Amino acid sequence: MTYIKPKFRHPNLTKNKLGYTIDYYEGALSTLCAGCGHDSISAAIIQACYDLCIEPHRLAKLSGIGCSSKTPTYFLSNSHGFNSVHGRMPSVATGANLANKDLIYFGVSGDGDSASIGMGQFVHAVRRNVNMVYIVMNNGCYGLTKGQDSATADNGSISKAGSLNQFEAIDMAAMALELGSDFVAQSFSGDKEQLVPLIKAAINHKGFALINVISPCVTFNNNVGSTKSYDYVRQHVEATATIDFVPEMKEIKTSYKEGSVKKISMHDGSKISLEKLAPNWNPQNRQSALQAIHHARESGNILTGLLYINEDTIDLHRLIKTVEEPLNQLIESHLCPGNKVLQSINAEFY
Amino acid sequence: MKPTDINNPEYFHKVVDCQYACPSHTPVPQYIRLIAQGKYTEAYMVNWDSNVFPGVLGRTCDRPCEPACRRGRVEEEPVAICRLKRVAADHKSEVKNLMPQGPFKPNGKKVALVGAGPSSLTVARDLAPLGYEIHLYDEQKLGGGFMRSQIPVFRLPEEVLNEEVNYILEMGIHTHFNHYVKSLKDLLQKDYDAVFIGSGAPKGKDLTDLPGRQEGASNIHIGINWLVSVTFEHTHKIGKKVIVLGGGNTAMDCCRTARRLGGEEVKVVVRSPYAEMKASPWEKEDAQHEDIPIIDNHVPKSFVIKNGKLCGMTFEKVKPEYDLNGKRKLVPTGEAEVFIEADDVLIAIGQENSFPWIERDLGIEFNSWGMPVVNETTFASTHPKVFFGGDAAFGPKNIITAVAHGHQAAVSMHLMCLERDIHERPSPYVNLHSMKMGIHEWAYDSHVVLDQRYVVPQVTKQVALSSLKTEVELGFSLPVGYKEAERCLNCDIQTVFFYDKCIECDACVDICPTSCITFTENHEDESILRKMLKVPAENTEQSLYVSEPVKTQRVMVKDEDVCLHCGLCAERCPTSAWDMQQFFYNVTKAPKIK
CATH class of the missing domain: 3.50.50.60 (FAD/NAD(P)-binding domain)
Structure with a gap:
């Protein structure tokens, strides 16, 4: 009769280092369709933030318009948020990041918001290397307007209404790689084991981090013939590697076959460890990553996992050499040193 | 683990904790829902069919259902099942024509x-x-x-x-x-x-070997015999100072009755520690509320007779000691014997x-x-x-x-x-049917309220003690009864999973407020599978509901322990792989034998 999430939680929920149980990271009850992949991604974000012990007030959620862009309401209720104009989330994120570089910026967008109306915004956020996580909840259709093909719908995919898509799809991951993104990952909403560590690694990456998540639209794009249905994706997923994100200097517990493991240290001391599954692929080589994507596409597969990472990335702030202190914290005395300093500067010209 | 056989009625029966714990297996959630709907007569008849004395039990039941109540595991206190039964009995209309x-x-x-x-x-x-x-x-x-x-x-x-x-x-x-x-x-x-x-x-137990038992006989009574004699109005009064020996419900009834027959200083003296007394907690509370102290860890040693008349009892102070198996031994503390004055002693230390x-x-x-x-x-x-x-x-x-x-x-x-084999017991009457009415619509009140247990009002102590016949408890008023009924989690509305409809979208896993659902690789060892869940299933008294393998060859495992039966898994399932189905289980009684 009612549709309200009960307040009771499992009495044995564990607390993270901040003393919060995972429900502290939840948001409002989702109003998306039952079974939407986006809800799984929200749950993965909640899990990642809980695991990383992120203080919710240290994070800002940014989004545009679309089913995907509604999701920030459904996670991290205690965080900051900005729901911008359609496709304009990257501009807002760039501005916010410039003003206060101390927050974690979590951009959520969809295939329409990023690959169509917001394409021009997306590419510039990538090339400027804004320090943010950029999640594309990619379902290959415009779910909010009843399921028309989007710009990421694959050539040859058949819509629920039965029409064949004959346009080439925009590959968000390949494009980000081309534009110089130093963290590019791809995942599937139905695989939290992979998605959660990817989100954690993206949060810890000090630059632009793209995660393109295939997220089936159960209502309009889960039909036979669709290349973004649960069944199709499960059958065609090809993971580059299994991934484990290890915060700080904790011991890595997962056991891997010798020689197949690649450990990447991040600047804050955390580590990513990858057990490689894809042959002839080097996650620290842009060319190799691009080739792996093309190779998978040719064989009709969807390559998932961390595709490329450059841990020595230089983000926008370092690039334009802003001061250490976040700009929004600069007070008048910092910005306007006063008449005395002005006089001494002027004196240099006499 | 092997897939759970939900066709075995005992599986879902066990999920309905209260009904399972009830010796008569009264369909508790069913009658609580009827009370919430104002259908007191129907609620009474559901009870009457199972437990024959709803009005009596709604006041006096030992309530094995309440410690079992799921609500006690997710919140502090169980639903006041017993006193809700009384609501049905108090507010029913004509029932005889339904019998x-x-x-x-x-x-x-x-x-x-x-x-x-x-x-x-x-x-x-x-x-x-x-x-x-x-x-x-x-x-x-x-x-x-x-x-x-x-x-x-x-x-x-x-x-x-x-x-x-x-x-x-x-x-x-x-x-x-x-x-x-x-x-x-x-x-x-x-x-x-x-x-x-x-x-x-x-037969009430006695303390025949205690010194002074014979000499003081006229002021020493066996509790249950004394209660019978009060009931049939052969006994009308008792001395001002009364000792009640024993820690069970009979002792509580004896002491409270004594307070109403002239006992001014009534004390309960019990051998065991307070927490281990056999009396129900609420009966102990009611006795204490009537100014009756409960003196624990005191073992009776003798009846003291003065001038040929009972004047009190002596007790040895003890403390409990437990061996490795948790078995209790009462060990004397070595302190001096305690003398407690008494005009009368009631022995309520058990019956045979x-x-x-x-x-x-x-x-x-x-x-x-x-x-x-x-x-x-x-x-x-x-x-x-x-x-x-x-x-x-x-x-x-x-x-x-x-x-x-x-x-x-x-x-x-x-x-x-009928000249049939008495060992061939009749099967229970079982029914299972969907409660889905439409989008966001279920044929039961799925919303989980946060209310804490409501207290049953009583008459004032002064009024209660002034007469033997004044009922102490007033019973819930209808508005409060409704609120208490709404605390019920509807454990008989079962979460039924159809593995072949599942597309593994994780919607149920993500929405479940109490993290009951996990999709995982199977494991043949239940104790290991229990540890593999989203929140490890540590309460082994509660079952795991394991499905057949879904498409990715994983299994759905649901820990029944703290499921709220809120229906959100079914609500958020795009393919109706989850459904909320009402499970009705009724023990077959003699008239229904075919």
Whole structure:
């Protein structure tokens, strides 16, 4: 009769280092369709933030318009948020990041918001290397307007209404790689084991981090013939590697076959460890990553996992050499040193 | 693990914790929902079918259902199931026309019931509509057994008891009151097709060896005998200072009765520590509320007689010590003996069975404890025609257990009279059907309220103590009863999973408020699978619901422990792989045997 999430939680929920149980990271009850992949991604974000012990007030959620862009309401209720104009989330994120570089910026967008109306915004956020996580909840259709093909719908995919898509799809991951993104990952909403560590690694990456998540639209794009249905994706997923994100200097517990493991240290001391599954692929080589994507596409597969990472990335702030202190914290005395300093500067010209 | 067989009715029955814990398996959530809907008569009848005495039990039940209640595992306190039953009993309208109506066509068989307590009355109710000629024997002048003689009227008003006893007696039962059965042999010679013995545990334990017991006899009383004598108005007063020995519910009834008969300084003295007393917590509270101190860890040593009259008792102080197996030993503390003044002492330290009237050469086997050998399923003795039930079968328990025995004994007696195998028990009546009405619409109140348990109002202490007959508890008012009923989590609305419809979108996993659902690789060892869940399933008394493998060859595992039955998994499932289905389980009683 009612549709309200009960307040009771499992009495044995564990607390993270901040003393919060995972429900502290939840948001409002989702109003998306039952079974939407986006809800799984929200749950993965909640899990990642809980695991990383992120203080919710240290994070800002940014989004545009679309089913995907509604999701920030459904996670991290205690965080900051900005729901911008359609496709304009990257501009807002760039501005916010410039003003206060101390927050974690979590951009959520969809295939329409990023690959169509917001394409021009997306590419510039990538090339400027804004320090943010950029999640594309990619379902290959415009779910909010009843399921028309989007710009990421694959050539040859058949819509629920039965029409064949004959346009080439925009590959968000390949494009980000081309534009110089130093963290590019791809995942599937139905695989939290992979998605959660990817989100954690993206949060810890000090630059632009793209995660393109295939997220089936159960209502309009889960039909036979669709290349973004649960069944199709499960059958065609090809993971580059299994991934484990290890915060700080904790011991890595997962056991891997010798020689197949690649450990990447991040600047804050955390580590990513990858057990490689894809042959002839080097996650620290842009060319190799691009080739792996093309190779998978040719064989009709969807390559998932961390595709490329450059841990020595230089983000926008370092690039334009802003001061250490976040700009929004600069007070008048910092910005306007006063008449005395002005006089001494002027004196240099006499 | 192997997939759970939900076609076995016992699986879902166990999920309905309260019903499973109830000896009579009363469909608790079903009647609580009816109360919330204002259908008090229907709620009463659901109870009456299962437990025969809803009005009595709604005031006096030992409530095995409440410690089992799921609400106690997700919140602090269980639903006030017992007192909700009273709401149904207090507010019902005409029910007699809903009960089997006599006269019933005789089936030519005759049965005798010894003792007119809850177990015998249950047998009578179950067999009368089948046309049995039923003869009920009791030494007292009225029916009800220990419900009448041992439960004080301020807890259970006579009208309530009379009403429910009479529903049965008016089915055409031949009553033989004021008739103490002296010999089972004589009874068996009277051509009964079956005899049921529900004569209770009528002998109160005594402290015969304690010094001063003989000399003080006129002021030392056996608790249950004293309560009987108060009930039948042979005793009207007691001394100002009273010691009640014992820590069970009878001791609580004795002390509270003593307060109403002139006892001003009534003390309960018990050997065991307070927390380990047998009395129900609420009965201890009620006694303390009436200014009766409970003195624990005191072992009685002697009755002190002065000038030929009892003047008090001495006690040894002890403390509990526990061995490695948790077995308790009471060890003297070495302190000086304690003297407590008393004009009267009530001994309520337990009761025993007593069968002096059963000849030992009738073919009824007795064990070394002097108890009859009784089959726990059929309630048959070693004599083909004699059945036992209630306290007479396995020693003192409670009303609801006696009722459960009565139902099963009646089934056996009927099967025997039909010349069928009494070991082939009838299957329970089971039904399972979907509660889905539409999007966001379920045919039950799925919303989980946060309300804490409501307190049942009582009359003021002054009013309560001024009369033996004033009922202390007032019962829930209807608005409060509704709120309390809404606390029920509807555990009988089951989460049913159809593995072949699942697309593994994780929506149920993500929405479940209490993290009950996990999709995982299977493991043959249950203890390992329990650890593999989203929140490890540590409560091993609660089942795991394991599905057949889904497409990715993983299995769905649901830990039943703290599921709120809120229906959100089914609400968020795009393919209806989850459904909320009402499970109705009813023990088959004799009249329904086909």
